Amino acid sequence: MKNIFVVFSLFITISAGLLSCGESEPKGFLLEGHLDGAANLQAYLDETGINNRNNILQKTDVDGSGNFRIETQAPLNPGIYRVRVGAQRTYLILTGEHKVKMEGNLDGLNRGEVTITGSNISSDFNETLSKLSKNEMNTQQLADKLKDMDPLAAMTLARSVFRDDPGAMEIYQGIEERMSTTYPTLDFTNELKQTIAIMQQTLRQQQMAQKIKKGEVAPDIALPNPDGKLMKLSDLKGKVVLLDFWASWCGPCRRENPNVVQVYNKYKSQGFEVFSVSLDRPNQKANWVKAIEMDNLTWPYHVSDLQFWNSQPARDYGVNSIPRPFLLDREGRIVAMGDEIRGTRLETAVKSVLTKGTL
Numbered sequence: 603m604k605n606i607f608v609v610f611s612l613f614i615t616i617s618a619g620l621l622s623c624g625e626s627e628p629k630g631f632l633l634e635g636h637l638d639g640a641a642n643l644q645a646y647l648d649e650t651g652i653n654n655r656n657n658i659l660q661k662t663d664v665d666g667s668g669n670f671r672i673e674t675q676a677p678l679n680p681g682i683y684r685v686r687v688g689a690q691r692t693y694l695i696l697t698g699e700h701k702v703k704m705e706g707n708l709d710g711l712n713r714g715e716v717t718i719t720g721s722n723i724s725s726d727f728n729e730t731l732s733k734l735s736k737n738e739m740n741t742q743q744l745a746d747k748l749k750d751m752d753p754l755a756a757m758t759l760a761r762s763v764f765r766d767d768p769g770a771m772e773i774y775q776g777i778e779e780r781m782s783t784t785y786p787t788l789d790f791t792n793e794l795k796q797t798i799a800i801m802q803q804t805l806r807q808q809q810m811a812q813k814i815k816k817g818e819v820a821p822d823i824a825l826p827n828p829d830g831k832l833m834k835l836s837d838l839k840g841k842v843v844l845l846d847f848w849a850s851w852c853g854p855c856r857r858e859n860p861n862v863v864q865v866y867n868k869y870k871s872q873g874f875e876v877f878s879v880s881l882d883r884p885n886q887k888a889n890w891v892k893a894i895e896m897d898n899l900t901w902p903y904h905v906s907d908l909q910f911w912n913s914q915p916a917r918d919y920g921v922n923s924i925p926r927p928f929l930l931d932r933e934g935r936i937v938a939m940g941d942e943i944r945g946t947r948l949e950t951a952v953k954s955v956l957t958k959g960t961l
Contacts, residue, residue: 630674632701633685633694637668637716639708640687645670648684650693652793656684668708680785682758687711692731695723695755727755734763740860742945745773753780757794764854766797767923768805769941774798813920819934820845823879823915825905828891833877833905839934841875842955844948847916847926849881850893855925858944859897865949866901872956873932880906881913881924931955 633647643664648656664670683694690711699721706716714731718724730747733739748756756777764770778798781791823835848855866876882890887908894904907913929938929951938961943951954961
């Protein structure tokens, strides 16, 4: 019996030694990365705080093959973390993970075009960011996607895309409800509540200062198209018209364009038209024309005075953020405006006005 005990003890000792030689779970947090094109640069891991304050946690040198390893002594608290390599960066949304791997090309880091393993939330975040960067996802699709994402990741994406646009109020409110349930003690949750309160106040101020009100006849617009031909909004009387203020430099506008294209193609034969007013900058006509082509904006009514925010129609309509749409009935009266005709709400409104003459 004594010999059996000695053999058993020896087995346990050897087994423990073998296990200790294998790959073990890090005590803190470990980020292993390989990025082509990052050789001999430095990699940083930052903790992102409220109001976009960043705190450097660790930094390391990237070797000549693009490999790097960042390890912390203690586990990381749930939150938003930023990985920087050279001038490129991306985010990790961590909720208790101990080990994450990142692989890809340095040039794709900003666009979410890297493979992340070990953190499903971060992987989902980067895949969504990649689709947005490639214009493979419009604003309505993003809004739907955010409902299914971890709220911390959803908040980070929403703030990157919509910023403080009051038109995204409903999206932010949905995220805040889930943040309060999932991350009730995080500072980000309280910050988001404060952001929503500020947005609500801004929206009330905008409504009070709004020059154009529903039920009024839309002021006429007469501006040249890209070929220099004068085009008038009043020429479209008798049609249901989407008057759309946008610009080639406006990311949310570009992501909203696929919604407009879809509705236009479906209802143009029934008397629906789009009148697009671009707020592009002076001397940037080429950008405006290129965006029209790239986004397949096939309707003929594209106008601009290329005066950026000094555009006369923008001042006439009180436009201080874009995209800013107005829906006109066949008599040229404004029946809807702003976020109430963005995303899937646009088709609902257009169909109603075409068939019933009103919403």
